[in-house]
Amino acid sequence: MSEPxxxxxxxxxxxxxxxxxxxxxxxxARMIGGDVTPPAMCYYSKLPESGGKCRTCLVEVSKGSExxxxxxxxxxxxxxxxxxxxxxxxxxxxxxxxxxxxxxVEMLLINHPLDCPVCDQAGECDLQNLSYEHGTExxxxxxxxxxxxxxxxxxxxxxxxxxxxxxxxxxxxxxxxTQKREHGVLERGDHAAISTLLSKSLDNEFIGNxxxxxxxxxxxxxxxxxxxxxxxxxxxxxxxxxxxxxxxARLWMRGDEVYRVTARKNEWNEVExxxxxxxxxxxxxxxxxxxxxxxxxxRSSVIAQGHYENTVKTPVLIDKVxxxxxxxxxxxxxxxxxxxxxxxxxxxxxxxxxxxxKTGK
Amino acid sequence: xEKLTKRSVQIDRSPMTIGERVYLPSILKGLGITxxxxxxxxxxxxxxxxxxxxxxxxxxxxxxxxDEEGKxxxxxxxxxxxxxxxxxxxxxxxxRKAGEEHLYREEKYAAKxxxxxxxxxxxxxxxxxxxxxAIYLSETVMPASFxxxxxxxxxxxxxxPDPKKQG
Numbered sequence: 001m002s003e004p005x006x007x008x009x010x011x012x013x014x015x016x017x018x019x020x021x022x023x024x025x026x027x028x029a030r031m032i033g034g035d036v037t038p039p040a041m042c043y044y045s046k047l048p049e050s051g052g053k054c055r056t057c058l059v060e061v062s063k064g065s066e067x068x069x070x071x072x073x074x075x076x077x078x079x080x081x082x083x084x085x086x087x088x089x090x091x092x093x094x095x096x097x098x099x100x101x102x103x104x105v106e107m108l109l110i111n112h113p114l115d116c117p118v119c120d121q122a123g124e125c126d127l128q129n130l131s132y133e134h135g136t137e138x139x140x141x142x143x144x145x146x147x148x149x150x151x152x153x154x155x156x157x158x159x160x161x162x163x164x165x166x167x168x169x170x171x172x173x174x175x176x177x178t179q180k181r182e183h184g185v186l187e188r189g190d191h192a193a194i195s196t197l198l199s200k201s202l203d204n205e206f207i208g209n210x211x212x213x214x215x216x217x218x219x220x221x222x223x224x225x226x227x228x229x230x231x232x233x234x235x236x237x238x239x240x241x242x243x244x245x246x247x248x249a250r251l252w253m254r255g256d257e258v259y260r261v262t263a264r265k266n267e268w269n270e271v272e273x274x275x276x277x278x279x280x281x282x283x284x285x286x287x288x289x290x291x292x293x294x295x296x297x298x299r300s301s302v303i304a305q306g307h308y309e310n311t312v313k314t315p316v317l318i319d320k321v322x323x324x325x326x327x328x329x330x331x332x333x334x335x336x337x338x339x340x341x342x343x344x345x346x347x348x349x350x351x352x353x354x355x356x357x358k359t360g361k
Numbered sequence: 362x363e364k365l366t367k368r369s370v371q372i373d374r375s376p377m378t379i380g381e382r383v384y385l386p387s388i389l390k391g392l393g394i395t396x397x398x399x400x401x402x403x404x405x406x407x408x409x410x411x412x413x414x415x416x417x418x419x420x421x422x423x424x425x426x427x428d429e430e431g432k433x434x435x436x437x438x439x440x441x442x443x444x445x446x447x448x449x450x451x452x453x454x455x456x457r458k459a460g461e462e463h464l465y466r467e468e469k470y471a472a473k474x475x476x477x478x479x480x481x482x483x484x485x486x487x488x489x490x491x492x493x494x495a496i497y498l499s500e501t502v503m504p505a506s507f508x509x510x511x512x513x514x515x516x517x518x519x520x521x522p523d524p525k526k527q528g
Contacts (some may be wrong), residue, residue: 117438
């Protein structure tokens with residue numbers, strides 16, 4: 001094993017990188033990072049066998065390899081194609097790729113409902129980002145969209161099959177976690193649906209992770225359902241001493257209230273460490289966690305709105321100048337109906353209903 | 362010296378003539394202008410009885426809209442609050458229960474919706490951001506008040522009356 005493994009030179013959008021043989025084009029592009037990385041809806045580096053379904057990562061191979069410099073005749077899915085030595089790949093520099101991607105986004109959106117105002121995934125949705133960057137403004141589809149009844153998979157997970165893009169990520173996650181398959185894709189074609197046979201609830205200590213891997217809002221956290229929009233909650237990295245999982249999680253907080261717990265995600269929106277259901281759904285109190293600090297959020301993300309890094313707080317001098325604190329003309333909390341202390345939204349099991357607000361004044 | 366602008370006028374500092382010193386012709390000339398204005402169109406309106414039409418881009422008090430069947434359009438998506446530069450809008454969402462379908466258009470609705478009019482700058486960004494045509498800035502001037510509490514507009518204050526109940 002002393003001889004060094006030969007490295008393959010691959011060029012993505014005129015940027016050359018050396019990678020180990022067997023690396024896919026997508027992973028080679030991710031090593032470069034930035035804009036040249038193709039988007040991926042179904043590929044998930046933590047899930048073996050994933051990828052090759054959504055076709056958003058299509059790239060053009062303009063030079064096959066050093067030995068065989070012919071270009072590949074068709075666009076290839078970069079998550080499933082391994083690199084060759086001297087390969088030249090075009091992603092955002094290729095007209096063909098951008099045009100194809102536009103078409104793919106349109107196809108993905110054909111049956112996807114336009115219910116982003118209702119959907120809890122809005123703001124951290126891969127499909128939203130993808131269509132914002134690559135899609136067209138208007139839909140050309142005039143026919144009724146495929147619809148399904150919403151379904152509860154277990155006590156904590158809500159399945160909105162209407163929003164599903166059939167990326168199979170959750171199926172691979174469930175397969176990886178359990179020996180026997182409990183959840184998969186039923187039916188074929190337009191009727192294909194992620195489900196559990198006979199609405200059997202999924203009980204596995206790690207099954208909550210299917211929420212994190214879902215690129216759209218098909219699988220959502222019922223304990224967070226309609227509680228708040230993601231961009232109004234503040235993500236902080238925290239850990240706890242959990243015997244089942246690593247305990248490294250991300251809390252989505254508002255004041256001292258923990259609205260939601262998710263796994264930490266990296267720059268490709270992929271989970272760093274799986275977390276268990278207890279950490280995800282049960283520990284909804286700040287004292288269960290040791291907060292490490294605010295999470296790094298991309299500046300372009302809507303979640304970063306109103307969150308500022310390295311802010312300098314100017315000292316309040318009015319007390320010193322006046323010799324007393326200024327008279328408070330109105331305390332907003334006396335008047336406002338929102339954020340009443342007697343209604344703790346983060347502690348309510350599922351989504352809030354009209355009767356939950358009756359206790360307020 | 363060359364004049365800097367064409368508008369500058371050389372002041373005549375020569376002593377006044379007798380006609381000018383009497384002042385009467387100037388006074389009569391001035392009174393004539395005043396008298397002429399009586400017959401001209403007035404620039405003002407008698408306000409409470411008469412009202413000026415609003416400009417089509419006027420942005421006044423907010424309303425929360427309902428659809429034709431009287432269902433609330435707002436789904437508490439939070440985009441108005443996100444767009445609001447003054448952070449005047451706050452809300453809390455709830456899920457529609459079975460039997461409440463006649464009240465709310467979507468499965469999610471705003472259980473609480475509040476606009477702090479003391480903070481609001483009437484920029485109209487909330488109206489622009491709304492994906493559900495729920496919030497509009499109406500042609501109403503915000504009423505004044507002596508009490509700060511009266512400027513916190515709750516959902517009941519903002520919602521338009523139910524078109525079906527009015528009948």
